[in-house]
Amino acid sequence: SMEARQLMSGLKTGAMHLAYQPKVELATGALYGVECLLRWEDAQIGSISPRDVVTAAEKSGVINELTLAILDQVAIDHAAMEHSGVRTNCAVNLSMRSLYEVEMVDRMKAALAAEGGLFRDYTFEVTETHMVEDLPRVLEALIRLRLSGFSVSIDDYGTGASTMQMLAQLPSSELKIDRSFVAAGVRSEEGRLFLRSAIELGLGLNQTIVAEGVEIQKEHELAHQLGCHLGQGFLYARPMPLDELLTWVRDRG
Numbered sequence: 116s117m118e119a120r121q122l123m124s125g126l127k128t129g130a131m132h133l134a135y136q137p138k139v140e141l142a143t144g145a146l147y148g149v150e151c152l153l154r155w156e157d158a159q160i161g162s163i164s165p166r167d168v169v170t171a172a173e174k175s176g177v178i179n180e181l182t183l184a185i186l187d188q189v190a191i192d193h194a195a196m197e198h199s200g201v202r203t204n205c206a207v208n209l210s211m212r213s214l215y216e217v218e219m220v221d222r223m224k225a226a227l228a229a230e231g232g233l234f235r236d237y238t239f240e241v242t243e244t245h246m247v248e249d250l251p252r253v254l255e256a257l258i259r260l261r262l263s264g265f266s267v268s269i270d271d272y273g274t275g276a277s278t279m280q281m282l283a284q285l286p287s288s289e290l291k292i293d294r295s296f297v298a299a300g301v302r303s304e305e306g307r308l309f310l311r312s313a314i315e316l317g318l319g320l321n322q323t324i325v326a327e328g329v330e331i332q333k334e335h336e337l338a339h340q341l342g343c344h345l346g347q348g349f350l351y352a353r354p355m356p357l358d359e360l361l362t363w364v365r366d367r368g
């Protein structure tokens with residue numbers, strides 16, 4: 116597995132870049148925002164999955180550096196989007212372990228403010244509270260981020276990592292329904308019941324609901340019919356490098 120040294124040298128040599136996947140409004144097809152997804156190309160090993168990079172950074176104690184490097188890049192890319200006339204919300208997946216140290220909130224704010232972007236243009240997607248060691252501190256940091264104007268989104272909702280407990284505790288305004296529930300929704304009556312219940316719970320809590328991993332028209336239609344506001348998935352667009360995202364937006368008019 117990767118070590119701290121490899122990670123830090125990768126950060127300096129440009130091993131990291133970000134891919135962007137559109138989130139669209141189900142009712143109109145309009146672009147609502149993008150999810151920023153980490154991509155890592157190691158000189159020796161080749162591409163490494165974001166999960167492995169994040170896990171390695173957590174284990175080797177450089178998760179704060181990784182998170183801040185990602186935010187520096189997002190701020191630059193967001194400014195490039197605006198420069199090209201694309202004003203859109205950028206959602207960043209956030210390891211809760213990035214919030215153990217009190218100074219991180221201010222460092223994250225500084226990173227995202229560096230290129231002139233507004234905090235309301237950013238969302239933090241979070242999962243896996245149950246593995247967090249200092250939950251009160253993490254919750255406090257998330258509340259501070261929310262009060263600063265950022266949005267908080269509960270990712271992969273319905274899976275082991277994102278539970279009702281999270282929904283009850285986090286200062287979130289968005290709920291992303293895991294793609295396994297979206298897929299199950301079109302497969303069986305029972306799947307549809309779970310999907311509908313998850314959506315209704317989120318709507319009752321005044322959350323913006325995102326259907327994740329929408330791959331086929333039937334899933335799109337069901338998600339829309341059951342009340343999801345937004346969709347994300349291969350049906351609309353795959354994660355793309357920044358320049359392709361800008362072309363994608365331009366081509367749709």
Ligand code: G
Nearest residue numbers: 151152153164165166169185208209210354
């Ligand atoms: O893009 P892909 O499907 O390979 O992502 C796999 C997983 O890695 C997803 O669960 C996603 O949330 C996570 N991930 C992607 N980018 C980041 C990132 O920048 N930070 C963190 N913490 N997780 C990420």
Ligand code: G
Nearest residue numbers: 152208270271328329330347348349350354
């Ligand atoms: O865990 P998280 O929701 O952050 O994961 C996002 C990941 O899901 C991205 O890495 C992306 O590559 C993947 N993804 C996005 N859309 C689809 C889809 O329609 N189908 C599948 N199988 N994966 C998707």
Ligand code: MN
Nearest residue numbers: 150208240270
């Ligand atoms: Mn996500």
Ligand code: NA
Nearest residue numbers: 208240270271
């Ligand atoms: Na995610």
